[in-house]
Amino acid sequence: RKEVEQDPGPFNVPEGATVAFNCTYSNSASQSFFWYRQDCRKEPKLLMSVYSSGNEDGRFTAQLNRASQYISLLIRDSKLSDSATYLCVVDYSGNTPLVFGKGTRLSVIA
Amino acid sequence: DAGVIQSPRHEVTEMGQEVTLRCKPISGHNSLFWYRQTMMRGLELLIYFNNNVPIDDSGMPEDRFSAKMPNASFSTLKIQPSEPRDSAVYFCASSYRQGGTGELFFGEGSRLTVL
Numbered sequence: 001r002k003e004v005e006q007d008p009g010p011f012n013v014p015e016g017a018t019v020a021f022n023c024t025y026s027n028s029a030s031q032s033f034f035w036y037r038q039d040c041r042k043e044p045k046l047l048m049s050v051y052s053s054g055n056e057d058g059r060f061t062a063q064l065n066r067a068s069q070y071i072s073l074l075i076r077d078s079k080l081s082d083s084a085t086y087l088c089v090v091d092y093s094g095n096t097p098l099v100f101g102k103g104t105r106l107s108v109i110a
Numbered sequence: 111d112a113g114v115i116q117s118p119r120h121e122v123t124e125m126g127q128e129v130t131l132r133c134k135p136i137s138g139h140n141s142l143f144w145y146r147q148t149m150m151r152g153l154e155l156l157i158y159f160n161n162n163v164p165i166d167d168s169g170m171p172e173d174r175f176s177a178k179m180p181n182a183s184f185s186t187l188k189i190q191p192s193e194p195r196d197s198a199v200y201f202c203a204s205s206y207r208q209g210g211t212g213e214l215f216f217g218e219g220s221r222l223t224v225l
Contacts, residue, residue: 042218043218044201045216097143100145100153102151103153
């Protein structure tokens with residue numbers, strides 16, 4: 001069974017804090033990994049891809065640990081606008097659809 | 111560029127009624143996906159099409175659900191008869207697949223309430 005597990009949260013953090021989310025996946029043959037962001041009552045949108053060597057996009061850093069089958073998202077210097085649900089997404093193979101986790105909810109508080 | 115367009119945005123109906131949700135994918139995309147999202151179950155894949163052909167409908171809850179893609183620019187998801195437990199947000203998404211899945215672009219969703 002192809003599953004993606006996330007802590008649902010919510011994570012309530014003050015502005016400026018650093019927060020990290022983890023996500024585990026069930027199949028070691030997984031090929032590609034992503035983080036999607038979903039604002040309240042909106043559609044999910046791609047935040048960033050996750051590469052084996054780890055990658056950074058501004059305040060956001062994504063890391064992949066294939067041996068332990070987890071990926072992480074680190075957000076530095078949290079902003080109020082970062083409040084959203086972050087969905088961990090796994091592409092188990094090029095021929096099957098993406099598998100979404102249920103998401104981790106983040107609230108950044110002033 | 112227009113994104114994925116879904117209609118209706120909101121629908122309230124009574125149990126037993128037929129519901130039809132519509133989707134226009136992004137032009138040039140060759141894969142289309144229907145998802146359902148609830149608080150309890152998260153985002154669930156119902157069915158997806160490649161080049162207008164249904165590939166996997168194992169996520170369709172039961173025979174009350176059906177989906178069609180008559181051409182590259184239009185798809186429908188039909189529920190007949192609808193039940194209260196079908197209440198959810200239904201998302202349509204499209205992507206351009208060449209090897210991998212490609213980035214998914216979601217529509218704004220159709221929020222269905224079945225009374």
